[in-house]
Amino acid sequence: MKLIATGKALPELSVSAADLDLRLGCRSGDCLRKSGVHTRYFAGEQETQSALAARALHAALGNAGLGVGDIDLLIGACGIPEQALPGTACFIAHAAGLPAGLAVFDVNASCLSFLSALQVADSLLQSGAYRRIAIVAADLASRGLDWSNPEASLIFGDGAAAAIVERGEAGQGLRAFRLANYPEGRRHCEIRAGGTQCNPRRGAVASDFLFNMQGKAVFKLAAEKMPAFIDGLLAATPGGLDSIDWVLPHQASHLAMQHMAKKLGIGRERVIDIYASHGNQVAASLPTVLHEAVSSGRAQRGQRLLMLGTAAGLSLGGLVWDL
Amino acid sequence: MKLIATGKALPELSVSAADLDLRLGCRSGDCLRKSGVHTRYFAGEQETQSALAARALHAALGNAGLGVGDIDLLIGACGIPEQALPGTACFIAHAAGLPAGLAVFDVNASCLSFLSALQVADSLLQSGAYRRIAIVAADLASRGLDWSNPEASLIFGDGAAAAIVERGEAGQGLRAFRLANYPEGRRHCEIRAGGTQCNPRRGAVASDFLFNMQGKAVFKLAAEKMPAFIDGLLAATPGGLDSIDWVLPHQASHLAMQHMAKKLGIGRERVIDIYASHGNQVAASLPTVLHEAVSSGRAQRGQRLLMLGTAAGLSLGGLVWDL
Numbered sequence: 001m002k003l004i005a006t007g008k009a010l011p012e013l014s015v016s017a018a019d020l021d022l023r024l025g026c027r028s029g030d031c032l033r034k035s036g037v038h039t040r041y042f043a044g045e046q047e048t049q050s051a052l053a054a055r056a057l058h059a060a061l062g063n064a065g066l067g068v069g070d071i072d073l074l075i076g077a078c079g080i081p082e083q084a085l086p087g088t089a090c091f092i093a094h095a096a097g098l099p100a101g102l103a104v105f106d107v108n109a110s111c112l113s114f115l116s117a118l119q120v121a122d123s124l125l126q127s128g129a130y131r132r133i134a135i136v137a138a139d140l141a142s143r144g145l146d147w148s149n150p151e152a153s154l155i156f157g158d159g160a161a162a163a164i165v166e167r168g169e170a171g172q173g174l175r176a177f178r179l180a181n182y183p184e185g186r187r188h189c190e191i192r193a194g195g196t197q198c199n200p201r202r203g204a205v206a207s208d209f210l211f212n213m214q215g216k217a218v219f220k221l222a223a224e225k226m227p228a229f230i231d232g233l234l235a236a237t238p239g240g241l242d243s244i245d246w247v248l249p250h251q252a253s254h255l256a257m258q259h260m261a262k263k264l265g266i267g268r269e270r271v272i273d274i275y276a277s278h279g280n281q282v283a284a285s286l287p288t289v290l291h292e293a294v295s296s297g298r299a300q301r302g303q304r305l306l307m308l309g310t311a312a313g314l315s316l317g318g319l320v321w322d323l
Numbered sequence: 324m325k326l327i328a329t330g331k332a333l334p335e336l337s338v339s340a341a342d343l344d345l346r347l348g349c350r351s352g353d354c355l356r357k358s359g360v361h362t363r364y365f366a367g368e369q370e371t372q373s374a375l376a377a378r379a380l381h382a383a384l385g386n387a388g389l390g391v392g393d394i395d396l397l398i399g400a401c402g403i404p405e406q407a408l409p410g411t412a413c414f415i416a417h418a419a420g421l422p423a424g425l426a427v428f429d430v431n432a433s434c435l436s437f438l439s440a441l442q443v444a445d446s447l448l449q450s451g452a453y454r455r456i457a458i459v460a461a462d463l464a465s466r467g468l469d470w471s472n473p474e475a476s477l478i479f480g481d482g483a484a485a486a487i488v489e490r491g492e493a494g495q496g497l498r499a500f501r502l503a504n505y506p507e508g509r510r511h512c513e514i515r516a517g518g519t520q521c522n523p524r525r526g527a528v529a530s531d532f533l534f535n536m537q538g539k540a541v542f543k544l545a546a547e548k549m550p551a552f553i554d555g556l557l558a559a560t561p562g563g564l565d566s567i568d569w570v571l572p573h574q575a576s577h578l579a580m581q582h583m584a585k586k587l588g589i590g591r592e593r594v595i596d597i598y599a600s601h602g603n604q605v606a607a608s609l610p611t612v613l614h615e616a617v618s619s620g621r622a623q624r625g626q627r628l629l630m631l632g633t634a635a636g637l638s639l640g641g642l643v644w645d646l
Contacts, residue, residue: 124442
């Protein structure tokens with residue numbers, strides 16, 4: 001699988017840590033200290049997740065010199081949907097003006113949706129089912145943050161990013177992939193409402209519609225499982241850690257990223273870190289990091305990327321991609 | 324891709340058309356006449372979508388003589404999620420007692436989620452990424468039906484079904500696949516709430532959480548697009564329509580299925596029809612039909628299946644599978 005182009009989009013409202021101090025009545029500096037995020041972006045009242053996704057898709061198509069008629073599959077890879085039915089990819093197809101009759105579906109693995117979608121795309125391209133695939137992730141965390149819970153709100157930002165991929169030449173594509181779910185953590189990060197279990201008919205309260213995170217439990221479970229997970233992923237990678245040019249982590253939190261870099265034993269100069277200027281953008285984080293790595297000229301054709309992250313579920317995921 | 328086994332599960336409450344006549348204060352025979360469904364099943368208060376999915380998965384594993392440790396990927400293929408975050412596959416993994424560390428993710432294409440997941444599984448098996456994949460679809464339509472709208476409520480039933488697939492031998496697997504989305508129909512079937520666009524914080528009313536369908540608009544758009552869609556699918560199928568042993572339609576409605584059989588020009592004896600005894604089970608329909616085709620001894624190894632359907636979005640999908 002060959003990366004043709006990437007693109008990203010940010011919503012209209014830029015919100016600084018100082019803005020949040022004021023809004024939440026905190027002491028000056030509190031929100032930055034607690035979150036590590038200088039600036040994040042929030043969608044305005046009139047913005048939609050699918051419109052933001054469409055902007056990112058158009059940016060990627062533009063960077064590739066392609067038009068909306070030049071892809072034959074759209075994979076939506078958002079963490080939270082725009083609505084319960086139909087899937088978000090249908091709304092993205094509409095917002096982006098994609099041609100009628102295009103194949104579209106969604107892949108969901110919470111914050112690792114883009115990573116899972118990359119593996120799916122890699123296989124679909126190898127099998128010849130499609131020729132050129134667009135993967136788009138957009139998340140509007142701001143629509144469901146519980147501001148009474150600092151650890152589950154201050155770190156998040158909205159955003160979207162897209163990647164266009166084609167079947168690669170020899171030597172290009174995924175070299176290793178691993179995804180591991182630990183169901184004991186399924187309620188560590190959750191939005192209880194939005195589906196068949198918790199809704200107004202069965203009884204639901206306002207907080208059921210908000211993102212709930214037990215930060216300590218997430219960190220503990222992820223920290224416990226991550227070392228063996230990374231070992232397994234690198235054992236499946238010819239050349240191991242030394243062969244990795246760039247590490248692209250999910251921008252989960254400053255603590256999670258520090259922990260991951262330490263466990264990897266890799267210098268910070270090889271880690272793409274946009275956390276302070278974007279926050280945790282849920283499923284949009286990984287493709288936004290990929291866009292930053294490529295558009296800044298750091299990640300280049302012929303190099304090897306390690307993408308790595310955690311997701312609500314609780315899941316760990318990682319892949320090694322020769323660009 | 325080779326089909327190893329299937330399984331299905333139905334929730335506890337069997338609801339006849341006569342029961343619905345009484346419940347809704349209709350004349351005797353009205354609900355059967357309007358829907359064509361004699362019996363459908365509804366989840367009880369305490370049942371969950373993931374527990375029903377787990378029962379279907381265990382049934383499939385049992386039919387295959389396999390245990391929970393014998394699959395290396397679980398794909399959730401539900402139409403509506405159990406909750407907004409995390410994905411339903413995580414809850415199914417827990418309910419089914421799957422081993423910690425398993426790869427799980429969800430594929431969503433509304434009522435065609437199972438069909439899309441089959442294509443994804445086929446490619447992942449071909450590429451060697453996984454050895455044995457379980458695909459599970461469960462939907463509890465009853466949790467979101469608007470009983471004030473007969474055409475959008477009387478036809479639905481709850482259910483779950485699963486399929487276990489492995490890499491096939493030469494001559495086994497998908498011969499053709501087509502998925503086509505028509506965004507103009509994205510609001511013809513929808514549940515507006517449940518995501519970033521319509522929720523209590525932004526303002527939502529009770530009906531936003533219920534399934535809304537503009538039946539005439541769906542039928543019109545599907546009928547307009549279906550003939551060329553089928554022609555394209557069969558043109559990609561060596562041997563064309565004559566080579567098909569069994570047609571497995573999404574059990575959308577009696578009218579939709581009659582229309583599809585007529586457009587195909589295929590005898591009803593080659594169509595697997597469980598609509599009157601199950602209703603439209605959303606994404607669980609297609610795998611339940613597959614289970615019925617196989618468990619009744621009709622569809623056999625060496626034969627060719629045509630799976631075909633429509634989905635909210637509005638999407639059309641079809642595949643040809645040599646068992």
